[in-house]
Amino acid sequence: MKLKTIEKPLKTKKTGGKMKIGCVREIKDGETRAGILPKGASELVKLGHEVFIQSGIGGKIGIRDSSYAGAGAQIFRNAKNIWERAELIVKVKEPQPVELKLIREHQTIFSYLYLASAPDLVKALIGKKVIAIDYGTMQTKDGSMPLQYPMSDIAGKLAVDKGAQLLQIPKIGKGILLGGSDNTSAGFVTIIGAGVVGTAAAKRAQALGAHVTVFDKNKEKLAILAEKISSLVATFDISEQDILLEVLEKTDLLIGATLVPGALAEKSVKKKMVSKMEQGSVVVDVSIDQGGCIETSRLASRSRPIYIWKGIIHYCVPNMPALVGRTSTEALTFATLPYLVKIANGKENAIINNHEIYTGVNLCMGHVTNLALAESQGLKYVPLKELLLVL
Known part of the structure; x- marks a missing residue:
């Protein structure tokens, strides 16, 4: 039986406390991992959120679209339809050049970003005023890095x-x-x-x-x-x-x-x-x-x-x-899912009240909020706490 995919006109109105969460197929050279597994999608759906999955997201690691559909996720053929709808994009790697035009203003991106070595990406994300949360800079209060x-x-x-x-x-x-x-x-x-x-x-x-x-x-x-x-x-x-x-x-x-x-x-x-x-x-x-x-x-x-x-x-x-995409996806999503749930349940509260998520915010509303990133690229640093009141 052919799996039905969704390609309907976009409706962006937010309903209640739901978060619209999207996960697209990774297109970076050689990337095999998926940003979320079916069990993660299921947990988010059970919490009342909408989950949009691009067809083939788990194809390189042996996970079928039907597993995501069975978890309650909505399957789309094209990444564009997901970028259009989602408030929160969860990925493995940073957006690639062809994806930059798909990013919407004020969207939240939760992924490995490694922005210090990507000045063009930083410029693009600043221009879109996104909230960029980098797995790689999230730290606990003792300095350990749970997603790294x-x-x-x-x-x-x-x-x-x-x-x-x-x-x-x-x-x-x-x-x-x-x-x-x-x-x-x-x-x-x-x-x-x-x-x-x-x-x-x-x-x-x-x-x-x-x-x-x-x-x-x-x-x-x-x-x-x-x-x-x-x-x-x-x-x-x-x-x-x-x-x-x-x-x-x-x-x-x-x-x-x-x-x-x-x-x-x-x-x-x-x-x-x-x-x-x-x-x-x-x-x-x-x-x-x-x-x-x-x-x-x-x-x-x-x-x-x-x-x-x-x-x-x-x-x-x-x-x-x-x-080793299967092993890596399982290890990564086991670590990211608790934070993803916190962000989905309330982005502002998650950033304010969770130290790891707070330290993961590299860019916010057009500003660089990570000091090391700002220094590495000669950009103005704005402490995140100065922006929290207007989130």
């Missing part, structure tokens, strides 16, 4: 897996097994950043049997990482440049794993340092979403995922969790 954590954990694991694969490329990679084997040496993995990505990568690399070294400028993070894993992982302050250089000379896999919420990544490893690595070694820069923390990193794509710099393989493709 699940994807960072997956990305850290994937960084080691991808690096191990690239080391095995005939004639280009070193041809080594990271964990070694009987009567052979294990490989050396160096990680820049001791946060969630770095910790996950260190655990993965250590589990494979590799030698692991982690650098960070935050000594407390290094101590926590060392406590979580074991004394077998060497940790150093990134300011100890002579040690970093010495370690890089024997590094087989270098992983960039730094994060400054809302800001561009700092170039922690310079070109001259990378040049000391042996040919056939691999660089995987997970922080490429925010410009990369390794000076030789440049943005790559799923269609052309690697490039060679002085004989060293580089993998700098953003959105690594999209490589």
